[in-house]
Amino acid sequence: MSRTDLSPRRWIPRPLPPFLADAVVAAVVALFTGPDAAVNDPGHRQADEVTWLLFAVSIGALLVRTRWPVGVAVVTGAACAGWALYGHIGELLNLPVMVALYTVAVRGNRRRTIRTGVVAAPAAGIVSVVAGIDVAQPQGAPLLEMLWPLVPLLLGELVRGRREEVRAYAGRAARAEAEREREARRRVEQERLRIARELHDVVAHTVSAMTVQAGLALDAFDTKPEVARAAMRQVRASGKEAVRELRATVGVLRSPGGAPAGPAPRLEELTELAERVRATGLEVTLRLDAGQVPQMVQLAAYRIVQEALTNVIKHAEARQVTVSAVREDGRLRVEVADDGTAHTGPGDGFGLIGMRERAAAVGGRIEAGPAPGGGWRVRAHLPVGRGADE
Numbered sequence: 001m002s003r004t005d006l007s008p009r010r011w012i013p014r015p016l017p018p019f020l021a022d023a024v025v026a027a028v029v030a031l032f033t034g035p036d037a038a039v040n041d042p043g044h045r046q047a048d049e050v051t052w053l054l055f056a057v058s059i060g061a062l063l064v065r066t067r068w069p070v071g072v073a074v075v076t077g078a079a080c081a082g083w084a085l086y087g088h089i090g091e092l093l094n095l096p097v098m099v100a101l102y103t104v105a106v107r108g109n110r111r112r113t114i115r116t117g118v119v120a121a122p123a124a125g126i127v128s129v130v131a132g133i134d135v136a137q138p139q140g141a142p143l144l145e146m147l148w149p150l151v152p153l154l155l156g157e158l159v160r161g162r163r164e165e166v167r168a169y170a171g172r173a174a175r176a177e178a179e180r181e182r183e184a185r186r187r188v189e190q191e192r193l194r195i196a197r198e199l200h201d202v203v204a205h206t207v208s209a210m211t212v213q214a215g216l217a218l219d220a221f222d223t224k225p226e227v228a229r230a231a232m233r234q235v236r237a238s239g240k241e242a243v244r245e246l247r248a249t250v251g252v253l254r255s256p257g258g259a260p261a262g263p264a265p266r267l268e269e270l271t272e273l274a275e276r277v278r279a280t281g282l283e284v285t286l287r288l289d290a291g292q293v294p295q296m297v298q299l300a301a302y303r304i305v306q307e308a309l310t311n312v313i314k315h316a317e318a319r320q321v322t323v324s325a326v327r328e329d330g331r332l333r334v335e336v337a338d339d340g341t342a343h344t345g346p347g348d349g350f351g352l353i354g355m356r357e358r359a360a361a362v363g364g365r366i367e368a369g370p371a372p373g374g375g376w377r378v379r380a381h382l383p384v385g386r387g388a389d390e
Helices: 018-038 049-062 069-086 095-106 110-134 150-220 225-254 267-278 295-316 350-361
Strands: 283-289 320-328 331-338 365-370 376-383
Touching: 018 049, 018 095, 049 069, 049 095, 069 095, 069 110, 095 110, 095 150, 110 150, 150 225, 150 295, 150 350, 225 267, 267 283, 267 295, 267 320, 295 320, 295 331, 295 350, 295 376, 350 365, 350 376
Parallel strands: 283 320
Antiparallel strands: 320 331, 331 376, 365 376
C-alpha cells in the first residue's frame, strides 16, 4: 500500500435532507420548550391539556418549516399567543415561533422579511397588553415584547445575505473560470489557424512552383538539356526556400512563448518571389511603392501575393501577371491580376479563406473575382497607421 493510501482524508459532512433536518430542529426545540411548559410560575395557570395541545401543535408545525415557513410561523405564533392569553408564561415558550421566524427570513427575501416583521412585532405587543389585562401580572413591557420577533428575523436576514454573497462569489468564480477556458480555447484555435495558414502558404506555393519547373525539365530533358538543368536548379532552390520557411514555422512552435525563429517576409522580398515565379515561365510585372509599412501588414501583404500567385500557377493558365503593392490614402493596396481563366479550382478554397483571414487580422479586406478586361484579380486593402516600424 502506498503512502498516499495511508494519508488521512478530509471529511466533509453532507447536509441532511430537509425533512430530516426539520425533525432534528423540532426535537431540539421540544427538548428546551417542553420542561418550560411543564413547570409554570406559582400563581399562574399550570400545565394542563390546553398547554400540551399548544405544545404539540407548535412542535408538529416545525416538522414542515422548510416547506411552508410562513404557515408554520403563523401556527407557532398563534400557539405562543395562546399560551400567553391562557395564562401560562415561560422563558422559552416563544422558542418555536422564533425558529419559525428565522426560517421565514433565511429562506425568503427581504421584502417578505419586512412584511413579516411589520405583522409580528405589533402582534407581539398587542398580545402582551391583552395578556397583562387578563392576568394580574403583566407579561412584560409592550415595547420590549415588540422587539423579540425582530431578533430572529434580523438573524435570518443576515444569514441569508451571507449565503447569497457566497453563492454570488461562487457564480462569479465559475463564470471567470469558464471565461478563462473559452479564452484559452480561442487562443488555441487562433494559433492553429495561424499555423495552418503558414504551412499552406509555404507548401502550396513552393510545391506548385516546383511541379511546374519539374514539368519543364521533363519536357526539355532530351531536346534542351540546358533548359532542363536550369529548371532543376530552380526546383532545388525552391525546395531549399521551402525547407527554410518550414523550419522557421516549426521554430515558432518549439520556441518558448512562440517567438519567431527568423525574420518574417517583408515587401522587399516580393522581388525574389517574382523571380521564382518567372522561372515557371510566367511573365511577372512587379510594382512596389509602399514606403514604411508596419511589419504585420508587410507579412500579410507578402502572404496574400504569394497565395494569389500560387493560384495563378495552378489554375489560371495565364501568360502574364501583374503584382502591385502601392500605398495610397492611408492604406496599402495590394493587387495581383492575371490574363488567364477564372480560378474555379480547389485553390480558391483554403487559399482564399487564408487571404481573407490575413487581411482581417490587420483590419483590412479582400476582393477576388474576374477582372473587367478578362482574367482574374485579387485586391487587398490593408490599413497602414503611423509608426510603421514599431
